[in-house]
Amino acid sequence: MARLKVENLTFSFGYQTILEDISFELKEGEVLSVVGPSGGGKTTLLRLCAGLLDRQEGTIENSFATQAIAFQDPRLLPWLDVLDNIAFGLKARGVPKAERLEKAREIALRFDLEEEDFDKFPKELSGGMSQRVSFARALVTRPDLLFLDEPFSALDIGLKRELQNHVIELIESKEITIFFITHDLMEAIRLSDKILLLEPDPGRIVETFAFDLPQKERTDEWVYTQTARLLAHPKIIETFELELK
Amino acid sequence: MDAVKKIVRDFPAFLWGGWGAIAAIFLFIAAWDVGNQFYGDMILPSPLDTFANLLKLFEDEAFLQNLSITVDRALVGFALSMGVGTALGLLAGFFVTASITSRPIVTILMGMPPIAWIVLAMIWFGMGDATVEFTVFVASMPIVFIGALQGTRTLEDKFEEMADTFRVPWTMKFTDIYIPHIFSYIFPAWVSALGMAWKIVVMAELLATSDGIGAQLALARSQLDTETALALVVVMVGLLMVVEYIFLEPIKREVEKWRD
Ligand SMILES: Nc1ncnc2c1ncn2[C@@H]1O[C@H](COP(=O)(O)OP(=O)(O)O)[C@@H](O)[C@H]1O
Ligand SMILES: [Mg+2]
Numbered sequence: 001m002a003r004l005k006v007e008n009l010t011f012s013f014g015y016q017t018i019l020e021d022i023s024f025e026l027k028e029g030e031v032l033s034v035v036g037p038s039g040g041g042k043t044t045l046l047r048l049c050a051g052l053l054d055r056q057e058g059t060i061e062n063s064f065a066t067q068a069i070a071f072q073d074p075r076l077l078p079w080l081d082v083l084d085n086i087a088f089g090l091k092a093r094g095v096p097k098a099e100r101l102e103k104a105r106e107i108a109l110r111f112d113l114e115e116e117d118f119d120k121f122p123k124e125l126s127g128g129m130s131q132r133v134s135f136a137r138a139l140v141t142r143p144d145l146l147f148l149d150e151p152f153s154a155l156d157i158g159l160k161r162e163l164q165n166h167v168i169e170l171i172e173s174k175e176i177t178i179f180f181i182t183h184d185l186m187e188a189i190r191l192s193d194k195i196l197l198l199e200p201d202p203g204r205i206v207e208t209f210a211f212d213l214p215q216k217e218r219t220d221e222w223v224y225t226q227t228a229r230l231l232a233h234p235k236i237i238e239t240f241e242l243e244l245k
Numbered sequence: 246m247d248a249v250k251k252i253v254r255d256f257p258a259f260l261w262g263g264w265g266a267i268a269a270i271f272l273f274i275a276a277w278d279v280g281n282q283f284y285g286d287m288i289l290p291s292p293l294d295t296f297a298n299l300l301k302l303f304e305d306e307a308f309l310q311n312l313s314i315t316v317d318r319a320l321v322g323f324a325l326s327m328g329v330g331t332a333l334g335l336l337a338g339f340f341v342t343a344s345i346t347s348r349p350i351v352t353i354l355m356g357m358p359p360i361a362w363i364v365l366a367m368i369w370f371g372m373g374d375a376t377v378e379f380t381v382f383v384a385s386m387p388i389v390f391i392g393a394l395q396g397t398r399t400l401e402d403k404f405e406e407m408a409d410t411f412r413v414p415w416t417m418k419f420t421d422i423y424i425p426h427i428f429s430y431i432f433p434a435w436v437s438a439l440g441m442a443w444k445i446v447v448m449a450e451l452l453a454t455s456d457g458i459g460a461q462l463a464l465a466r467s468q469l470d471t472e473t474a475l476a477l478v479v480v481m482v483g484l485l486m487v488v489e490y491i492f493l494e495p496i497k498r499e500v501e502k503w504r505d
Binding site for chain 2: 050052067068069071073075077078079080088089091092093121122123141
């Protein structure tokens with residue numbers, strides 16, 4: 001079984017400690033969310049786990065064979081059109097042109113991108129469209145481990161829901177393991193097996209919430225109830241500095 | 246290959262979009278004609294006479310010979326500046342030290358008036374091809390250099406990081422990330438450098454050689470042959486316009502179309 005195991009990870013940019021003594025384990029087939037206020041070090045943690053930053057203290061064991069990232073900023077190549085951007089990861093793997101464009105087209109349609117947008121350049125896309133292209137580019141490579149950094153933040157409710165359902169289907173078929181960053185608590189509750197609460201300055205995991213109910217069986221009502229429960233949790237109130245009357 | 250097809254396919258639409266430019270040219274010719282009526286044929290021959298003269302020029306063996314000499318010199322100088330400028334610009338862009346050392350040198354090269362180069366080149370190389378080609382080269386090289394330098398300096402780490410997550414091989418990093426970005430800076434620089442080369446070649450010839458369009462222009466001046474002088478000027482400008490607008494502009498549009 002592949003896994004991502006982080007132990008006693010501490011990381012600083014210069015003199016500023018960003019992450020302190022982080023430990024968790026993400027097993028194959030699980031969805032792990034990290035929630036916390038912005039600037040708390042979530043993206044930094046993701047970059048460390050994905051091997052994009054050099055580890056300083058602690059250990060990171062990542063035994064997944066393939067991985068892909070949908071970055072917080074979509075990072076689409078400005079000189080490639082929508083389809084070529086989606087197919088970029090496939091091209092890196094040497095998939096022939098016709099085949100990779102076909103796959104890109106397929107996933108683009110599933111993500112509600114229109115046929116007429118396929119040959120647009122990133123400069124012509126809205127924020128939500130760029131996010132979908134970036135998400136599609138990561139997913140189309142069928143990675144074992146998928147990193148998602150606030151991938152739905154620029155989407156309206158309907159589209160957000162649609163993509164979440166898409167993720168739930170992937171989870172259901174046990175095809176994928178997901179490391180998910182979000183500041184949307186409800187989204188985390190809907191999708192995750194485990195939620196890590198990251199308190200900033202320096203980033204520490206102050207609480208872990210686990211959910212056993214399979215994602216497919218989570219009704220809106222269940223999600224609302226759980227959200228309400230978490231919002232009343234003292235650690236959440238403290239971390240997000242919620243003012244409750 | 247796709248890009249070439251696209252350039253060819255878009256070409257008619259591109260030409261059609263040129264009506265505005267053509268109207269502007271006619272307006273300019275009209276103003277020229279007014280100038281002719283004001284100052285007389287001696288100072289400013291009429292457009293009609295000039296174009297008639299120009300047609301005659303193209304039947305003249307000596308002129309065609311001169312034209313081909315001038316084009317040769319411009320192309321040699323330009324090719325040199327394209328090659329050397331691009332190579333040095335990329336080097337300076339990829340290595341910070343090279344970039345820091347090259348900056349004052351480029352400022353000097355850019356600030357040096359071409360006429361000073363011509364004088365120096367005449368001392369170093371005598372009167373002939375080498376002087377003209379050298380002047381064209383030093384005058385246009387900094388333009389290419391700066392284009393290549395900026396293209397390289399503005400490469401973004403975030404794309405490289407993105408590519409790394411997909412385990413993109415370094416050859417593909419070059420073809421899909423570095424080159425498209427850098428080329429969108431270098432190509433317009435090449436176009437400007439070509440324009441510069443074309444201007445400088447005539448100036449250098451006028452002072453330093455006994456053949457080529459520049460020399461013919463000098464001759465026309467000494468004989469007070471305003472009609473021929475003006476026809477030569479029109480040839481120079483016309484050729485550059487044809488090359489720039491008919492060949493280079495469509496390519497430039499294709500290369501830059503993804504930019505904001
Ligand atoms: N490359 C970097 N160099 C220096 N500081 C950084 C860098 N990247 C992020 N930081 C700092 O690290 C902190 C956490 O950032 P980040 O991980 O992006 O937080 P989050 O994703 O939770 O919003 C912020 O204070 C940010 O300014
Ligand atoms: Mg972030």
